[in-house]
Amino acid sequence: xxxxxxxxxxxxxxxxxxxxxxxxxxxxxxxxxxxxxxxxxxxxxxxxxxxxxxxxxxxxxxxxxxxxxxxxxxxxxxxxxxxxxxxxxxxxxxxxxxxxxxxxxxxxxxxxxxxxxxxxxxxxxxxxxxxxxxxxxxxxxxxxxxxxxxxxxxxxxxxxxxxxxxxxxxxxxxxxxxxxxxxxxxxxxxxxxxxxxxxxxxxxxxxxxxxxxxxxxxxxxxxxxxxxxxxxxxxxxxxxxxxxxxxxxxxxxxxxxxxxxxxxxxxxxxxxxxxxxxxxxxxxxxxxxxxxxxxxxxxxxxxxxxxxxxxxxxxxxxxxxxxxxxxxxxxxxxxxxxxxxxxxxxxxxxxxxxxxxxxxxxxxxxxxxxxxxxxxxxxxxxxxxxxxxxxxxxxxxxxxxxxxxxxxxxxxxxxxxxxxxxxxxxxxxxxxxxxxxxxxxxxxxxxxxxxxxxxxxx
Numbered sequence: 193x194x195x196x197x198x199x200x201x202x203x204x205x206x207x208x209x210x211x212x213x214x215x216x217x218x219x220x221x222x223x224x225x226x227x228x229x230x231x232x233x234x235x236x237x238x239x240x241x242x243x244x245x246x247x248x249x250x251x252x253x254x255x256x257x258x259x260x261x262x263x264x265x266x267x268x269x270x271x272x273x274x275x276x277x278x279x280x281x282x283x284x285x286x287x288x289x290x291x292x293x294x295x296x297x298x299x300x301x302x303x304x305x306x307x308x309x310x311x312x313x314x315x316x317x318x319x320x321x322x323x324x325x326x327x328x329x330x331x332x333x334x335x336x337x338x339x340x341x342x343x344x345x346x347x348x349x350x351x352x353x354x355x356x357x358x359x360x361x362x363x364x365x366x367x368x369x370x371x372x373x374x375x376x377x378x379x380x381x382x383x384x385x386x387x388x389x390x391x392x393x394x395x396x397x398x399x400x401x402x403x404x405x406x407x408x409x410x411x412x413x414x415x416x417x418x419x420x421x422x423x424x425x426x427x428x429x430x431x432x433x434x435x436x437x438x439x440x441x442x443x444x445x446x447x448x449x450x451x452x453x454x455x456x457x458x459x460x461x462x463x464x465x466x467x468x469x470x471x472x473x474x475x476x477x478x479x480x481x482x483x484x485x486x487x488x489x490x491x492x493x494x495x496x497x498x499x500x501x502x503x504x505x506x507x508x509x510x511x512x513x514x515x516x517x518x519x520x521x522x523x524x525x526x527x528x529x530x531x532x533x534x535x536x537x538x539x540x541x542x543x544x545x546x547x548x549x550x551x552x553x554x555x556x557x558x559x560x561x562x563x564x565x566x567x568x569x570x571x572x573x574x575x576x577x578x579x580x581x582x583x584x585x586x587x588x589x590x591x592x593x594x595x596x597x598x599x600x601x602x603x604x605x606x607x608x609x610x611x612x613x614x615x616x617x618x619x620x621x622x623x624x625x626x627x628x629x630x631x632x633x634x635x636x637x638x639x640x641x642x643x644x645x646x647x648x649x650x
């Protein structure tokens with residue numbers, strides 16, 4: 193009798209065929225209403241599918257994802273289901289990158305170009321862009337959208353009630369649900385901020401990094417109009433259609449550009465890395481951010497601080513001086529030089545010179561005025577310590593009064609800079625807080641009450 197010999201390649205093909213058969217049976221069972229059978233079949237094939245996910249044809253894998261996602265949804269595992277459906281959406285929208293290994297004849301299908309590039313380095317070739325050719329996500333869209341609204345509303349309530357950990361989990365679930373139905377990454381950003389507020393540094397940093405790598409900025413155009421006295425959101429197509437129609441029932445059409453949060457994402461991520469003393473990683477991220485957002489003072493400050501933390505202050509100063517030589521109107525670099533020289537009391541005069549140069553180019557540079565005020569207040573901590581160390585004798589009281597007057601003199605000198613800064617930026621928290629402190633020390637109660645009211649109205 194001849195031995196039955198099956199090659200490894202043939203075995204792989206048989207396994208793949210078995211997978212496809214069981215997945216199709218599960219899909220047909222689910223569509224036929226036999227959800228229990230569909231779930232059983234999916235559970236049976238799941239270990240093999242997970243082990244060989246890239247080798248399954250997209251149209252078959254989409255069937256698997258559709259049944260698996262619905263099974264999870266019916267079990268109440270919404271977050272897991274949302275991730276599955278977001279992957280399904282990716283396979284159906286495409287592109288799916290198709291490759292083949294010439295030696296083993298193995299096929300591979302992946303969603304990201306980076307994964308495709310990695311496979312090419314491992315012997316795969318014939319890169320093509322394909323789609324699954326299916327549209328199963330449409331079957332579940334109404335359910336997902338309703339769930340997304342429910343979860344995101346709950347997350348917003350939780351965040352407002354300072355239940356940040358719960359809000360973070362729900363915002364992340366909202367992100368996966370939104371991704372499945374074609375939404376943007378705004379919920380991932382909300383999740384990152386919420387994890388940050390909950391002091392879950394690991395999850396917050398992971399999401400910030402994802403957003404940075406994805407190029408998320410938060411900028412988008414929001415379309416709204418009034419309907420029966422209520423302002424409602426519209427898609428761009430609806431906005432243009434209803435605006436052109438005389439009897440649409442909509443009025444007061446408004447189009448608004450939301451501000452970018454890209455700088456915030458970089459600054460938050462850098463702050464988290466710095467808090468863990470991962471200064472080299474933080475510096476690399478700060479330099480990347482500054483290359484994208486060269487005018488952002490927050491990132492400039494972060495880079496300066498990180499060069500300082502990593503012992504590279506002179507290197508940074510040299511770069512900044514080189515920058516202003518090439519471009520004498522580079523007020524940001526003049527500002528950064530002021531920040532660096534302002535760290536040492538011995539070089540405060542040089543810091544003031546650089547700040548003056550920045551203001552000569554950009555007279556409304558609020559951060560410069562704030563930092564000039566801070567320079568004037570640099571001795572405050574030392575004076576307060578001396579005041580607190582004094583006793584109750586008459587001699588000590590005289591010393592106290594002299595120090596108090598000296599302190600008030602410093603604050604009077606700082607006040608014009610702070611009021612100038614506030615005049616240019618009435619929303620900056622650092623400016624507002626410092627100005628309130630100056631008003632307290634100088635006992636300017638009317639001014640203090642005025643700025644408190646303005647702050648409360650923000």
